[in-house]
Amino acid sequence: MAQLLGAQRDDTRLLAVIVHSAFYVLLAASLMRWLIRHSETRSTPLIVVLSVVIAVLYALSELRQSGRLVWFALLVLTWSVLVVLAPSFAWCAVPLVYTGLRILSERVAVILVVALTALVVVSQVRIAGWLDPNLVLAPPAVAAVTTALFVGMRRQAERQAALIDDLVRTRQELAATERREGTLAERQRLAMEIHDTLAQGLSSQRMLLQAADLVWDSDPPLAHTHLRSAAAIAERDLAEARRFVHDLAPADLAAGGSLPAALVALAERATTATLTVRCHIEGTPGPLPQRVEATLLRIAQGALANVREHADATTATITLTSLDDQIVLDVADDGRGFDPGAQADSARHRGYGLPAIRARARQLGGTCTIESAPGDGTVLTTAIPRGPGAPATADTNADR
The missing domain is CATH 3.30.565.10 (Histidine kinase-like ATPase, C-terminal domain)
Structure with a gap:
């Protein structure tokens, strides 16, 4: 399971690197296209500045966890202004859609995707000067496919994470159950050994000591005999105790x-x-x-x-x-x-x-x-x- 989690994290990091790289490539390509075709216009310096600002805001929205939504909102706002001024920057919408789907709730992310797609369609139609079906239908189709794939992948990842959590919890519960069963089994073993050995020995010792006490004054030799018998039983029980603590064979069978x-x-x-x-x-x-x-x-x-x-x-x-x-x-x-x-x-x-x-x-x-x-x-x-x-x-x- 740890390997599965590690592989999942590696796949997520790889996808993030690809998307981030694609964003900067698209941003640079859009800027170069603008400079090649519209370098003489008065808005060129503003376009360059906005491109740099977008690059910085994108990096901040990915690197800084605190205030991440604020940085992303500024990023989307700046990009929207840039798309209005230079519609060719609409290609950067796909990485932005990915980032929005990743850091926003599903409902908010869908609303953002719809808004960005509408902005892209409007900007592209404005450039074409007429209602091109390809420009009207292609961006929503791409956005829909991208959104569906990402949402499906995220839900699948969530289900896998939940399954892994259940497996980890089940394994922990099984381990705890095995420990409890082992403890109970050992406790039962010791209880049986004590009942079959020490309990009998202690009972015999008690009777011998009581008998010795009764004849202590009247028959000292017999009392001493009882004491020696009790001591022999105690010595034997001590050996038995040591053996069953280590789960060894009874003393009568050990040799x-x-x-x-x-x-x-x-x-x-x-x-x-x-x-x-x-x-x-x-x-x-x-x-x-x-x-x-x-x-x-x-x-x-x-x-x-x-x-x-x-x-x-x-x-x-x-x-x-x-x-x-x-x-x-x-x-x-x-x-x-x-x-x-x-x-x-x-x-x-x-x-x-x-x-x-x-x-x-x-x-x-x-x-x-x-x-x-x-x-x-x-x-x-x-x-x-x-x-x-x-x-x-x-x-x-x-x-x-």
């Missing part, structure tokens, strides 16, 4: 660990005095893309966070099943369960648990389903295709 091993380690860490977490691996997952492994691990972390915070369960089971066309992750608990349909309306007001899980699954073309009922526990199933998958349709599940 080349496999997804099954990472899930087993997660189950061991999630096991507490009130919750037992088991992990089962069915089939051989084989090598998976790092993004798929990281997503499934984060989904398992988020599901266990939901179990600990909402389910009031005593046992939970992580099952990773490898099929020919997809990898399936199940997280089941024996908690109090819930009615997904009854909670669907309030889902958007809840936390990042299930929305984050569904978002992660959709990013890889997977699906997330929930089987639950009050008092019957909950089973969360996430299926990720092994090959490229289309974005999954919206899940009819509620948030926990």
